[in-house]
Amino acid sequence: xxxxxxxxxxxxxxxxxxxxxxxxxxxxxxxxxxxxxxxxxxxxxxxxxxxxxxxxxxxxxxxxxxxxxxxxxxxxxxxxxxxxxxxxxxxxxxxxxxxxxxx
Amino acid sequence: xxxxxxxxxxxxxxxxxxxxxxxxxxxxxxxxxxxxxxxxxxxxxxxxxxxxxxxxxxxxxxxxxxxxxxxxxxxxxxxxxxxxxxxxxxxxxxxxxxxxxxxxxxxxxxxxxxxxxxxxxxxxxxxxxxxxxxxxxxxxxxxxxxxxxxxxxxxxxxxxxxxxxxxxxxxxxxxxxxxxxxxxxxxxxxxx
Numbered sequence: 001x002x003x004x005x006x007x008x009x010x011x012x013x014x015x016x017x018x019x020x021x022x023x024x025x026x027x028x029x030x031x032x033x034x035x036x037x038x039x040x041x042x043x044x045x046x047x048x049x050x051x052x053x054x055x056x057x058x059x060x061x062x063x064x065x066x067x068x069x070x071x072x073x074x075x076x077x078x079x080x081x082x083x084x085x086x087x088x089x090x091x092x093x094x095x096x097x098x099x100x101x102x103x
Numbered sequence: 104x105x106x107x108x109x110x111x112x113x114x115x116x117x118x119x120x121x122x123x124x125x126x127x128x129x130x131x132x133x134x135x136x137x138x139x140x141x142x143x144x145x146x147x148x149x150x151x152x153x154x155x156x157x158x159x160x161x162x163x164x165x166x167x168x169x170x171x172x173x174x175x176x177x178x179x180x181x182x183x184x185x186x187x188x189x190x191x192x193x194x195x196x197x198x199x200x201x202x203x204x205x206x207x208x209x210x211x212x213x214x215x216x217x218x219x220x221x222x223x224x225x226x227x228x229x230x231x232x233x234x235x236x237x238x239x240x241x242x243x244x245x246x247x248x249x250x251x252x253x254x255x256x257x258x259x260x261x262x263x264x265x266x267x268x269x270x271x272x273x274x275x276x277x278x279x280x281x282x283x284x285x286x287x288x289x290x291x292x293x294x295x
Binding site: 001002003004005006007009010011013014015016017018019020021022023024027028029030031032034035036042 | 119121122124125128129132133134136137138140141146150153154157158161214215218221225228229231232235236247248251252254282283286287290
């Protein structure tokens with residue numbers, strides 16, 4: 001058997017057999033539907049959405065803090081501040097006071 | 104309404120309108136299917152290849168620079184997807200030629216006794232070619248299909264596959280040898 005000739009015949013047969021270009025019905029619709037279902041989310045839109053939510057939360061927190069500061073009696077705050085400064089001074093000068101007492 | 108050009112459709116898709124991809128799918132699917140039918144036999148496999156080609160094309164559309172026609176870019180993607188398919192489906196390579204159908208046996212008999220009567224366009228010849236092609240390695244099958252059957256140049260094959268020109272030449276040389284061996288094996292199983 002002439003194998004080279006057989007191979008040539010086979011290649012010729014393959015050339016003669018042009019594959020069909022038939023496309024299944026509504027194939028393009030299927031691809032479009034598939035793409036629409038898996039379109040990647042817009043990163044920019046995600047960031048903007050997240051930042052808006054964060055901004056709203058920040059405004060709400062600052063309003064609560066503002067209201068709390070406004071409605072609380074101011075004297076307490078002043079007293080606390082005075083206590084704090086007195087305590088700080090006592091601590092700082094504790095060693096000096098102790099050496100004065102020793103003399 | 105005026106028909107939009109390919110460039111307009113591509114630009115619309117890139118701006119986030121996947122519906123503009125549909126006319127491109129409609130226009131080029133026949134070519135994608137015809138190419139896929141060279142490498143796969145079952146319609147379900149052919150459809151899977153075509154679907155993968157279009158999904159890849161959509162995902163990688165940003166990399167299309169518009170310097171070459173969209174069709175060329177798409178065909179490169181199609182050939183590479185078909186090659187990936189061949190690499191993933193090498194199930195029939197080890198089967199023997201002992202279970203040839205009657206028309207295939209008849210065609211071979213005719214070829215042995217009177218080669219000129221064994222016509223190229225007989226269905227049996229096409230079936231036999233299909234069997235031989237299935238036994239080739241993926242790269243050999245790709246090269247034989249592009250070089251011998253589709254009659255493309257080495258340079259074209261290099262562009263389609265992404266291989267270098269010397270690599271295409273080496274693979275073509277090996278593919279021809281591989282095919283020769285398979286045809287010889289078929290003849291040996293049948294007549295010895």
